[in-house]
Amino acid sequence: MAPQTAPARQNLPLDSDSFIGRERDLSDLLRLLDADRVVTLCGVNGIGKTRLALRVAAHATGSFPDGVWLVELTQARGRDEIIARVATAVGVAEEAGRDLEYTLRDALARRRLLLVLDGCGPVLELLADVCHRILADCPTVSLLITAEEPVRLEGEAIWRVPPLSPPPREKERDPTSSEAVRLFVDRARAASPGFTADADDLRTIADICGALDSIPYCVELVAAWVRRIPLPEIAQQLRERVQDLYSRHSGAADRARLVIEVIRWSYERLGRRERILLRRLSVFADWDLELAERVCPDGPLPEAEILDLLSSLASRALITLNGEAQGRVRYRLPSAVRRFMAHRLTEAGEEETFRLRHREQMMLIAEELSRTAVLGRAMPWAQRYSSWTRVITEYDNLREALHWSRERGDAEEGLRLCVGLCPFWVTGSHFIEGGVWNDRFLEIGGVAEALRGRAMVRRAELARAEGDHRYASEIGEAGLARCRVSGDTESLIMGQNLLAMVDVREHAYDRARERLSEVLELARKTGDLWNEAVALGTQGMLATQCGDFARADVHYSTAMMILRGMDHRWGVGAMLVGQGIAAEARGDLAAADRCYRESLDIQRDFGSAAELSRCLAGVGRVAHALGATTQAFDYLSESLLQSHTAGLRRGVAAALASIARVAASEGMVDGACRLGGAAAAIRGETGPATATRSWPLKGTAYDGDPAPLSAWWDEGYAMDVDEAASLALHITETGRVPRPRPSRVDHVKAPEETLTRREHEIARLVGAGKSNRAIAEELFITPATVARHIANINRKTGFTSRKQIAAWIDDHTLSQ
Known part of the structure; x- marks a missing residue:
């Protein structure tokens, strides 16, 4: 395989916090995911749906060979945006002239992967139809969904996420048998490293967790305050705050209101500037320090205090870290907190001001x-x-x-x-x-x-x-x-x-x-x-x-001189592709190879799937023209994989056509014809179909029975994209295996029967021991043109060296 980075098989975030409890839930969900294609984790915000889903997904990666992909839909609005976010997560690109939804479904049709659709509440109604179509067209795709309510899909397994295991009612039992108590202690130690809990403290913590109905986010929010508020005081405040949220008849809590009330309790205990900053941060989907400093300061909130206030809010579990980008730490508000703070921003009369900022x-x-x-x-x-x-x-x-x-x-x-x-x-x-x-x-x-x-x-x-x-x-x-x-x-x-x-x-x-x-x-x-x-x-x-390749080279070279002077790598990469195409068309294979390879280095850093695939295909075509079959298959197979993974049918068709040509030159006639038919079918769907049934064999020495060729072509034409890609990858893998070549040359027909007049002339000069440069000077052509003709001679004869060409010429000269 050509040098490349191994493709990622998941995009799950690193879990920065310890995962406490839910061992039984985890194992049960993994079994459920094996049996059902759609599993939806339901419950109020703060119950721990996302954390549990990510942990299940991380354990399930071995069951999905094509990956586990997180799609965050909390900020999504509209059907098109749902589809765009799913496509981005799985690496499917927009294709010119085609609805992205069709491209996405076609790309996923044969992949065995898991989509983790998180935070689906805002788009639940729209999501149902999108998921239904994916499930219908992509039979090996599974869905793990988090939402407050079920999506109502056929065959959906609904898992109502419970709170953590509650504290034991019997006072003599160890409170730490409760997952909620263990989570409280863990988060309290994170907030206050010197925190310890004796037996009395553990009983108080158990009372607190009971008042919070063992809802994980509520437990984390409250535990963050142990450094400033004594445990007994926390317990008393919460009992007074939440007692009306429990049914007098069933004893069940109104969990949605309970989460809001605990967020309110925490918010009220913040300092004034912390409250101001927190509500203003609700205008962001996520942010870094620089953005917060530019948008949020005003009046009583000076810019110089933003960093310290962010650190304080993070220690209160009211904001969370969201990874790092461009060397900057990213933050976000949990969805329940953001919703609550957006209301506070409106109440303060600040919504328009800070949305404008x-x-x-x-x-x-x-x-x-x-x-x-x-x-x-x-x-x-x-x-x-x-x-x-x-x-x-x-x-x-x-x-x-x-x-x-x-x-x-x-x-x-x-x-x-x-x-x-x-x-x-x-x-x-x-x-x-x-x-x-x-x-x-x-x-x-x-x-x-x-x-x-x-x-x-x-x-x-x-x-x-x-x-x-x-x-x-x-x-x-x-x-x-x-x-x-x-x-x-x-x-x-x-x-x-x-x-x-x-x-x-x-x-x-x-x-x-x-x-x-x-x-x-x-x-x-x-x-x-x-x-x-x-x-x-x-x-x-x-x-x-227009066929004026010399002029094209001058234009491209001048353009690149300007772009290199500007240090514009993307522009250079684009121009190199154009120059490579022109060089390839005029037969200057060395120049084409140099252009494609330099552009490939640029595209690997930041290029789109389409441009990367294009460069890989160019290197592969040139390698084939130079007789480097294994290298040609390497680059062309990677080009095919890039286009196929991204759902780019035009790129797939181009790669199939190039692989067909190499396969035909290697005597793999049946496979070449099938790939030719498949490429023609795809091109017919995406634009005018111009290929003929015989094109893969043009330029080869095929003299076998022509009867099966049309049937093989028709078989390929009837293949879908996934079948064609699988066949092509099988052919490239087979073609990489060195096959024995005869040491003698008497199996090859006479030079005048096998070669064109120019190739025969060059073969005689090779037989005379002349170098490419010497041949070029004698025939008034370029050394690159000589190299291309020699590559064609090798392809037609099956030779791999100049010595074999010379021996063949000598044998037939002596026999005349």
């Missing part, structure tokens, strides 16, 4: 990405990339800002967010989601024409990425007209660049040349190095399509 920060993050992504001057790549990863980190917050803007009808702010996020949506394969958001705000109206034009140009970019060239041209031209009127030269240049790309794809070459001429003139006049490089790259693509 939150959105302002999100707009700064989005606009920083838009600026650095295309800034036409030298800038360390780490700085550019940092703005991109910051958007990934804050994407839940950015979605919150988009939703809030839409609810308020704030089209201007919404479009500013969309314009800023466009580079992320395009490069991260979120172009469908980005298009939906752009359309929502463009429909509202009341926006300045300059901003509308800028947004329409970005919408055209998303449409082009989606493969909708007609709409890209339509809205792009409308946006350009507004940009010309408003004097927005930057958007004008960008719009002409992207529409030139559309023109090239649509073979409108003259119109593309006109646009690119204007772009280069304006870009050079304004010093816009990024768009100058993009225009040169598009000129390279245009020259390649």
Whole structure:
């Protein structure tokens, strides 16, 4: 296999706290998960559903060879967002021209995996239909769901999560036999490292846990106060607070109200500044210190105290750590706390103020990405990339800002967010989601024409990425007209660049040349190095399509010189692919290999699945052309896996076609024809089908019975994507095994019957002992062209060395 990082099989977070109790629940749930495809953990917020689900999932990884994947739905809004979050978790990308839901279901159709859908309460009704369709189309996918109520799916196993085991009623029994008591002691020691509990203390703790109905989060919240409040006082306060929440007849607690009341009890014991900060933090999905310091300070809450206050709130279990990103600790509010604090923020009359501040920060993050992504001057790549990863980190917050803007009808702010996020949506394969958001705000109206034009140009970019060239041209031209009127030269240049790309794809070459001429003139006049490089790259693509490979190489080389000077690695990676394609088309295999491999190194760091797959396929094709069959199979199989895992059918079809060619050259005719048929079928679904039944065998020396070829092709054409991928991977694995080759050469037909005239000429010069450079000078061709011809000779004859070619030529020369 080509060098690669082993694919992850789960995305579960590390559990920072000890897991106490629930051993029987854990074992019972694991057995239930083996028997049922849908298991839903139900109960009030704070009962421990998420912690239990994550522990079950961690123990179940061995039962699901395709992974265990956590999908957090607490912040989800709408069906499309549910699907997008599931797709992101399992690594499925948006595919141009296709609804993401279909791509997702097709990608998961044969995978045996577990989806852990956490925090489903806000989208429970929408979730039911999404899950029903996944279960129907993906028979080996299982679901572990956490929600306050059942989803009501067919065959759903409902597990009502109970509280922890309560304290024993008999005073003579050891209180620590209770899971709730053990949890209290553990969290009390975390809050106060010197905490110890004697027999009297344990009985008091048992009383506290009894008053809390042994609800885990309530126990944790209260235990965090042992350092400041004596145990007897805690017990008395809670008894008075919660006694009315228990039924006088059944003795059962109203658990939902109990959780809220304990949160209220803890909130009331905070200092004033802690309470102010806590309610203001409810505007975040999650956050880091820098964000909190920018959004929350005001009036009695100075910025300098934010860090200490966050630490204090974390020690009270009112906020939790949510991992680390970009070297910064992330925090979040538990869902029940966030809901409670959002009400407190509204009561304080601060909701609008701090939501506006939150959105302002999100707009700064989005606009920083838009600026650095295309800034036409030298800038360390780490700085550019940092703005991109910051958007990934804050994407839940950015979605919150988009939703809030839409609810308020704030089209201007919404479009500013969309314009800023466009580079992320395009490069991260979120172009469908980005298009939906752009359309929502463009429909509202009341926006300045300059901003509308800028947004329409970005919408055209998303449409082009989606493969909708007609709409890209339509809205792009409308946006350009507004940009010309408003004097927005930057958007004008960008719009002409992207529409030139559309023109090239649509073979409108003259119109593309006109646009690119204007772009280069304006870009050079304004010093816009990024768009100058993009225009040169598009000129390279245009020259390649017109067969002018020398000119294409000049354009790509100039573009990369600019991009390297800017230290723009993503841009360099994209240009290298184009230059590699041009080099491959003109037969310069060494140059093509160099381009694809350098781009591959870049794409492994941060590229999308589509671009990574494309580079892998390029390296594989060149390796095949050079006669390195094992290496070709290595890279092509990885390319296939990348596209197949991401649900990218076009990439799958391209990989299948390339593997078919290698297989045919290795004499694996039946497999090659089947893969050819499968690739043609997939291409027929995603675009025009152009392949013929015989194409895998073109260029090979196949002289066997042609009768089965059509039947093999039809078998492949009838395969689904998963069957075709499995067959291809089997062929690549078989093809890697070295097979014995005859040492003699008399089994090969005469050179003039096997080779083209040029190949025969080169073979005679090889037989004369000449090097590639010497042959190139004698025949007035490049050494790379010589190498390509020698690779073709080896493929046709089954040879692996120049000595075998020379011996074959000598044998047939002597026999004449």
